Amino acid sequence: MRLLHTSDWHVGRTFHGADTLDALSDALGAIARIVREHGVDVVLVAGDVYDSAMPSGRHVEALTRALQEIRAAGAAIVLSSGNHDSAARLGANAGFASAGGLHLSTRALEPDSWRIELADEHGPVHVFALPYLEPVAMRSSLPEAGIANQADAIGWAMSAVRASLSASPARSVVLAHCFAAGVAEPEDDAPRDITAGGLDVVPLARFDGIDYVALGHLHSRQELAPAVRYSGAPLHYSFRERSPQRGGWLVDLDADGLAQVAWVDLPVPRALTTIEGELGALLADESLAGTEDDWVRALLTDRLRPIDAMRRLQERWPHAAEVQWTGGQDAPAAELRARLARRSEAEVVGDFLEHVRAGVGPSEAEAALVRDGLARVAAAEVAQ
Template identity: 90%
Template sequence: MRLLHTSDWHVGRTFHGADTLDALADALGAIARIVREHAVDAVLVAGDVYDAAMPSGRHVEALTRALQEIRSAGAEIVLSSGNHDSAARLGANAGFARAGGLHLSTRALEPDSWRIELADEHGPVHVFAVPYLEPVSLRSSLPEAGIASQADAMGWAMDAVRASLAHAPARSVVLAHCFAAGVAEPADDAPRDITAGGLDVVPLSRFDGVDYVALGHLHSRQELSRSVRYSGAPLHYSFKERSPLRGGWLVDLDAAGLADVAWVDLPVPRPLVTIEGELDALLDDASLAGTEGAWLRARLTDRLRPLDAMRRLQRRWPHAAEVQWLGGDDAPAIELRARLARRSDAEVVDDFLRHVRAGVGASEAEAALVRDGLARAAAAEAAQ
């Protein structure tokens, strides 16, 4: 059996305010072509199908067309909800969709609903599409399970998966939308603090006992082990996504389990380019010829902040999306940035509290709230 592992489609997401729907439609259309060219049996989408809990009509229509094209190409589709999705809306009419080869998994509290049974000439393949698991929600619904973190939530889920496999042995694949251990740091799109605030990353050992784990949540591809991987998003949605590649993993299962995993590219309609220097010099830099069609981030080193920098950049680079002024040789600003860089975010907050409260810093309870808030912010940033 051949599977195509994808994730984080984020239908409806913009890039610094620019619409990406046409580019995403091209990328998803390429998935249908991959299905035909590589004889893919099932396409996996590991969460964050939409970018918003209430997608617009045009975004629903775009997703519907993409799913129809993939299904017409010959592959079944297994799709789980992510933290950006409304599980209830995405999972509506799941029973009817399953009859047409589209398997929607959105019920976090119902492990029996996660299992999708596929089959090839070697027998059954059980695909467990685990929806996004919110520890707070699970803790209130399952107080006896002792769930306090993402690691606990995925441990509970994987216990259910292994119990199902013990009852009905088969080759197995798990879809999960979470942070997992093994993500290289200090990558921009990886968590800065993998333990603060209870948002600890899920250890790879949680996934023991299955043949392949298709992860979603990070937007750049990652190979955590031979059998545990992130595919990343089909488009670039942030300058923080360090991988220039977009695509998915072709996963081959033979009679014994995982046989091979290979990367397959999706088209990159607009690459990311970062340039740095003084504005006038950049505008006249002949070596930058050919970058005019890219998403552009400019890091300006002018001694004084240039006027109308974005407008001037967009004359040459119509898709300039971000301008950062680095302050040139402004020594006080450079020293301030260096000093702040040496301090953690929690220390910066504590310094601020001491400043506004006449030398009184954060209490232990306040410090815990700060750490939790910063960890949540880091998690949201990492998922971009």
């Protein structure tokens, strides 16, 4: 069986305010071509199908077209909900869709609903598509499970997966939407904390014994182990995303389990380029010839803030999307903004308390209250 591991489609997301739907539709159309050219049996989408819990009509139509093209190319589809999705909306009509080869997994508290039973000439393959598991919501629904964080939530889910495999042995694939141990420092725009209280990492050991683990949540590809990988998003959604490549993992299963994994590229519609220097020098820099059609981020080092910098940049680079002034007297403020961008919400609240209390930060009890409050807000947003 050949699988194509993708994730984080984020249908409806913009790039620094620019609409990406046409570019994403092209990328998803390329997935259908990959299915035909490489003989893909199943396309996996490991969470964050939409960028919003309430996608617009045009975004729903775009996703529907993409899924229809992939099915017409000959692949079944297994799709799980992520933290950006509304599980209830995404999972509507899941029972009906499965009859047509589109398997939607969105019910976090119903482990039996995660298993999709597939088969090839070597026998059964069970795909367990774990929806995004919100620890706060699970704590209130499963108080006896002792779920405090994402690692606990995935541990609870994997116990159910192993019980299912024990009762019905088969080669196994798991989809999960989380931070797993061994990830590089997340991109600045990535969800730094899926429980809003510090980077909540799932140990790789939680996935032991599974033939392949298809992870989502990070937007750049990463290999944590031969059988545990992130595919990243099909488009760049920020200058801070680490990997220039966009694509997915072709995963081959043989009679014994995982046989091989290979990367397959998706087209990159517009490259990302960061330029740095004084505005006038950049506009005249001949070494930057050929970058005019790129998405451009400009880091301006002028001693005084340039007037109308974005308009002037866009005269040469029509797709200039971000400009930062790093020179002059505002440099400390820029450094402060950069430091804040690397800190979680709970850490920012702690810093504020330490500032207003003249160096006295939150107590353990106060920090726990802050984490719990932020997590409740995050859970409410996910449930919308």
